[in-house]
Amino acid sequence: MSQGMAFPRDLTAQERSILDFILSHEWEGVEQVRAMLRDTRATGTCTCPCGSIALSVRPPNGKLVSRSPVPAEAVGYVEGVLITVILFVDEESAYLEIVWYDELPPRLPNVDELQTVEYRDGQLINFD
């Protein structure tokens, strides 16, 4: 999907909307993560064409508070193919991972194809 494009590059509108969908949820440290990713750029991609992207971050103000992967995960079907979207973050980089299971998704999900699952201490706490 993103292969062949030079890095770093700006996020596509679709990539940004998937990231913002995850960041629209609330968890401990989310405001710091939002600030770190406010003007993030894609710095690399997965070796397979799943659409996962490595992201630049602005250094956090203080120690990183959020856990990683962040507790809000997106799940959905892209033309019938199940995927999960997980955001990893540390003080130097982040990674938006498109997790696929049996079949590679044909494209990135649109936000209206995603729902979120939120975990806390290993327990599912919210599904919307």
Ligand SMILES: [Zn+2]
């Ligand atoms: Zn991949």
